[in-house]
Amino acid sequence: MEKQQFLEDQVKLPSPVFKEVQDYANSRDFPIISDQVGQQLQIFASFYQYPMVLELGSGFGYSAMWFAQGMSDGELHLCDFSTENIHLAYDYLDEIDKSDLIHSSHIGNALDYFNETDKNFDIIFIDIDKLYYLDAIKIASQRLNPNGMIIMDNLFFGGRVYLDDGKKKRGRESILDSIEFLKKDPRFFISMIDIADGLLLAKLK
Numbered sequence: 384m385e386k387q388q389f390l391e392d393q394v395k396l397p398s399p400v401f402k403e404v405q406d407y408a409n410s411r412d413f414p415i416i417s418d419q420v421g422q423q424l425q426i427f428a429s430f431y432q433y434p435m436v437l438e439l440g441s442g443f444g445y446s447a448m449w450f451a452q453g454m455s456d457g458e459l460h461l462c463d464f465s466t467e468n469i470h471l472a473y474d475y476l477d478e479i480d481k482s483d484l485i486h487s488s489h490i491g492n493a494l495d496y497f498n499e500t501d502k503n504f505d506i507i508f509i510d511i512d513k514l515y516y517l518d519a520i521k522i523a524s525q526r527l528n529p530n531g532m533i534i535m536d537n538l539f540f541g542g543r544v545y546l547d548d549g550k551k552k553r554g555r556e557s558i559l560d561s562i563e564f565l566k567k568d569p570r571f572f573i574s575m576i577d578i579a580d581g582l583l584l585a586k587l588k
């Protein structure tokens with residue numbers, strides 16, 4: 384059995400709603416985080432007393448549902464281009480009794496949200512189009528609370544990051560530049576995790 388499959392098989396979903404959302408994502412061929420990543424998000428959120436979580440690229444809320452599992456209090460801030468996705472996110476979080484955690488939802492380019500709020504965050508989760516990663520990382524790195532962290536999904540970009548197949552060059556470069564940008568910033572501890580499509584963690588020291 385493949386290592387990743389073994390890991391996925393060990394996951395116990397917090398409620399049947401998670402399976403419902405997965406099935407819906409599959410039916411639309413819509414990319415959502417893996418359950419392994421979800422479990423990490425849940426754990427990271429649980430480290431903070433009043434977690435301030437900002438998602439850039441919420442889709443219809445699957446990653447937010449995992450964050451919410453690790454939160455008894457705190458704030459979830461969602462961003463997505465799609466109004467329909469954000470509405471679904473409210474519905475799904477409602478189904479697991481966690482919609483009260485949603486403090487704002489921004490519809491439009493996630494990067495614009497930083498101009499609309501003066502809040503800072505404990506966790507900024509980045510799961511948007513890869514072309515925007517570098518710009519997102521640059522802004523997010525200035526908007527963390529002490530002890531805060533950036534979590535970047537799709538670090539491997541389906542393998543393109545380390546196996547240059549000549550396709551989606553700009554997305555690949557944006558991810559590589561994001562890694563370099565964070566490595567050069569002495570304020571951060573960096574860690575890269577080999578689960579699913581790869582996670583990059585950058586936590587303030």
Ligand SMILES: C[S@@+](CC[C@H](N)C(=O)[O-])C[C@H]1O[C@@H](n2cnc3c(N)ncnc32)[C@H](O)[C@@H]1O
Nearest residue numbers: 415416440441442445446463464492493511512
């Ligand atoms: C991979 S999906 C997010 C999945 C979600 N994080 C989850 O795991 O449940 C990416 C989402 O980001 C949105 N998106 C991509 N680029 C964006 C941007 N610059 N601003 C806002 N939303 C963006 C897309 O509309 C899409 O819904």
